[in-house]
Amino acid sequence: MTERPEFVRELATDNAFGVVQKPLTTFERIWNQGYVRKAAILVVLALVWELYARWVNNELVFPTFLATVDAFWDGIRTGGILQRAGHSIRILLQGYAIGLLIAAIFTGLAISTRFGQDLLETLTSMFNPLPAIALLPLALIWFGLGTGSLIFVLVHSVLWAVALNTHSGFKSVSNTLRMVGKNYGLSGLGYVTKILIPAAFPSILTGLKIGWAFAWRTLIAAELVFGVSSGSGGLGWFIFEKKNQLEIPSVFAGLFCVIIIGLLVENLIFRTIEARTVRRWGMQT
Amino acid sequence: MTERPEFVRELATDNAFGVVQKPLTTFERIWNQGYVRKAAILVVLALVWELYARWVNNELVFPTFLATVDAFWDGIRTGGILQRAGHSIRILLQGYAIGLLIAAIFTGLAISTRFGQDLLETLTSMFNPLPAIALLPLALIWFGLGTGSLIFVLVHSVLWAVALNTHSGFKSVSNTLRMVGKNYGLSGLGYVTKILIPAAFPSILTGLKIGWAFAWRTLIAAELVFGVSSGSGGLGWFIFEKKNQLEIPSVFAGLFCVIIIGLLVENLIFRTIEARTVRRWGMQT
Amino acid sequence: MTALLDVRGVTLQYKTRDHLVTATYRVDFEVLQSDRFVLLGPSGCGKSTLLKAVGGYMTPVEGTITLKGREVTKPGPDRMMVFQEFDQLLPWKTVKQNVMFALTSGARMSTRAAEEKALHYIDKVNLTKFADSYPHMLSGGMKARVAIARGMAMEPDILLMDEPFAALDALTRRKMQDELLQLWDDTKFTVLFVTHSIPEAVKIGSRILLLSPHPGQVKAELNSNGQDKIDSATGMALTEKIQRMLFADEVEQVHD
Amino acid sequence: MTALLDVRGVTLQYKTRDHLVTATYRVDFEVLQSDRFVLLGPSGCGKSTLLKAVGGYMTPVEGTITLKGREVTKPGPDRMMVFQEFDQLLPWKTVKQNVMFALTSGARMSTRAAEEKALHYIDKVNLTKFADSYPHMLSGGMKARVAIARGMAMEPDILLMDEPFAALDALTRRKMQDELLQLWDDTKFTVLFVTHSIPEAVKIGSRILLLSPHPGQVKAELNSNGQDKIDSATGMALTEKIQRMLFADEVEQVHD
């Protein structure tokens, strides 16, 4: 091998480092915005809905997108669909919050004692597969008819999913981080809130999302089964009523409302949380 | 400081290293078995059930544990509760399997393209909150009355939970492991199956558990709506029938059956998978 | 003078599904107040495990570990640990917050005092510019330096350091070593230090424990004054003496 | 002789939410066939980042990286990488399976041949006894050695090693260095090697690139014959020369 010459160089000065990224085309720049891409997806979905519904051509089973939007505006203007949604959301939030609280207690116990872990695992595998109607008798004994029972059923649908995800997240926290936490003298609640929860946050967020979605499902379905007294119904009741009156576009308007709320919550709340936490911390790509 | 003496030592030989753990008392050894502790929990729960039911003292609302077990045996001997359960499980497994497959496709797409990720996120936040009844019209258009529609509804309840957990698991895979996988020249399916799936296995397992539980819930609830189109129907219809006949202990026997299946699946299947995978690999404590 | 830390006949084992791995076998040593005690030994000989046992994370299957006369049963902020792993920083806290959090929760300091102290030590490890960065934006060596800053900022009774300087370049390493010695001069804290580098052991340590290969047993304990002193008996410098002791093994191994 | 790897005016940047971090600035160097090319520089100067760019994990914002005349666009098994991180082993595979998996999927070898080769290199890093252990049961240094065995077993065109020996004790490190040189003697592969230790750079490297502190720029490129050769001009040994270059910075810094 021929000997290459050695060399020593002068360094560039500090102010030269501000190299910028190669410029993107306008299209790339627009397409790089998540909400643009998602809006495009939504437009395509709406189009598919419209075209398929026209092809099916059965307003009583599957109304078109436009008919649904129409019914939705109508519902907003006259049918009080927003109040109904508000009513549902209020109950939902109560059930969700209580569910999270109980899940927190259970997983806290589960992570700090072996017995707690056995208890959580056993209860989850026993109760998680039970449908809401199975709880109806107990709900009626404990809370009677009305909001109390609804919330009870909501808690049931939120609790186990959140607890499972949180617990599994806790168990997956790296040994090193656990040791660091213990090293600081943290234990009990401090240890859970300051170490385990942030470290398991990706899992917990997933649990929160699933819990949220299942709370909606359960609420809509449960409003039909029990706990509703006339006059105070929410979105689920709205859908049921319209279905019985065969006002199918209004039924879909109700579901459309659920979808919109789902999109809003995902994109305004969960995305923001994600961006401010796990993404910022480099825990998720 | 006084100078301490330096020293050099002879080493012990190899065969002296087999030090054993301090012996445990018999009680500790028994209590260390997970299934013993869990059995104890189950016994306590059964006792609480029995006593509470006796205290409530209303067979029509909340039968005792013993009455339920009685009805369960009866159901096994004469009422064909096992065939009903078998029927339900068959449908459940089909829905579960298809749900997993679709979830795999979605998350595979989501992890390999940005568009796939947007699509999955959008679809999940839109459809996950929708209750099964919302899908009824489409299910009936596409599959008519019967098993097809039931499976469709099951897929809906499994798909999003599993996809959410899997996707979040994929996103949490450490950058180093991703880079290692790419370094091996893996891409596409090979990359997903050989790197991402094992690396995200704790999350995926949680997704599988939640999906399983929600499949049960949905099936039981859906059987009430869809009823039976041929043969004798599954556990959900069994519960519905018994409820209408006011044979409440039999209703609870049906739910008891769901609980037992839940416990068996958790402890025989999921625990074993966990022990052979994430626990063995040191990915969960 | 009684020992601050007394490790007596400690055997440490890992029990896994299929094996029983003995990490260290009947190790004993004493660390006195203000010792700079170095553990030196080949890879896999159980140094980290020993440190974890002192830290209270593992219970010996044999023997006892006592700190100030009391048996070690659980971890605590009186024994601040700098781990070997790169992921020992809390990913959800910035560099500054990481150091501060240790101070506020471990040493129960006020936020203001903690911030001041944190910035002081972050400066000592040359990371002022990165005080507001999250750990995932740091290089390996920078993460290690944050952990060092955190450990030193805690000013604990006894500092347990597991190869803290392994990921640092020669220059930075020398600076860190000097900082550590400087701090020791100021506060005379006790440090239990694992290293792989013989010169580092000689420079940092006041007392050096040599461990045998897996499973770790005590092979020798030597004094150092940081000057690579010449042994009067053999006429060898301390580094050379230690090297000999290690290399003896190699010769044996090669001829096995 | 054209360069195997040609790095031309490469600027590498990380874009985070709040900052734009320039890791290296207009770095260029050429690696020839069978070079043992060492990157040496202070902590955080962008060595790992450079290596990742060569590995195909990062795209330069300026400049080009060409391997055998073709621009590097994505990772591949022709550039086997030994990472700096401890978690680079697949946790769900045993030591043996980890090495074998690299061979079967990266080098597309048959299972039998892969097993044989894997065991050969695992033996070279002294881990035969732990061939069936999972990574989480290994010490830090043992994990590093598995990664080294994996990298060497792949026998790639070009081996990228990021401080592979940092977690190893003096003895093991020397053994590994010798193994690497031995392997080089046998197969004359090309290696791009990041290290912190000047003596190691001199011993391992045939050509040494010195980088400035953050953001990394090329400061000098030197030849080495592994013997710590004396520079005819200054009469300094190579290690000393390098040390001077590094320390010059320190002096500057201190006087800042």
Next chain:
Amino acid sequence: ERARAEVNEIRAAQQYGLSYLALMVMEDQKLIEKHAKDGGIDLKVTWAKLGGPAAMNDALLSGGLDFASGGVPGLITLWSKTKDSPLAVKGVGALNNMPVELITSNPNVKSVKDFTEKDKIAVTSVKVSTQAMLLEQAAAQAFGKENFAKLDPLTVSLPHPEAMVALLSGSGAITAHFASPPFSYTEKAKGFRVVAKNYDILGGRATFNVVWTTSKFANANPKAYAAFAAAFAEATDWINKNKQAAAELYKRMANTNETIEQLMQMLNDPEIDMTLTPNKTMVTAEFMEQIGTIKVKPASWKDLFFPNVHNLPGS
């Protein structure tokens, strides 16, 4: 030629309960198949049991079901929604007349007028079920037409079994239940009082459940429709003539633990008729038109039903 164009399979659905006995008989004795053969076509019949009206409607309208069954208001709503479309749902015939009774545990309630805010009245679904509609009609009669919704705030949705249990257990969750047999039997046997009854509200024996299909199906498949109608008539006839056998058939088909005696008690109840004749359907239709649930009422009950029952003395 026509026969070949017709479907070779029809799908019909029942719900749960003794109301649907005629359909069970048709299923068990394969009466549709028999009449189809007589009419010269081969027909396969698939029977489904559905849990509620929602699935019934969806299935029928999406073409997954040919014959559906349910309550009278359900039929009227469907009729009104589809009357101008090719689907044009109409009734095939009534299943039965059955008493539906509002039963209370509150001793202070002697009539519908006595309910106060403290009372809770269970109906299967608030506002939309047969029972809720009956309550509104009762309220209209008691408080005047414009006050038909006066009692609605007291109603709660609760399936029959839960409602009965709640009433019997005296938990106070509900104080009244609009019940149909067999639940009303049990509640009356426990000494609870009847304060209103569909027969009184509607002015005579009234149809409880009906079977319906779409005109589209009936027109395209006249032979299959005829076979169904004939089988329906034969089954109804058979039940009235063979009550013991019918009870046994029900016990077997429904896999119920109710005793033959209990079933016979219901079948022999003079208040219950198994008849194809639609009764008092127009009363309900008119009421629904008044309160705006449907826009246009049928001109006569015959508008609501296919011609095969037009010769019966319906109302």
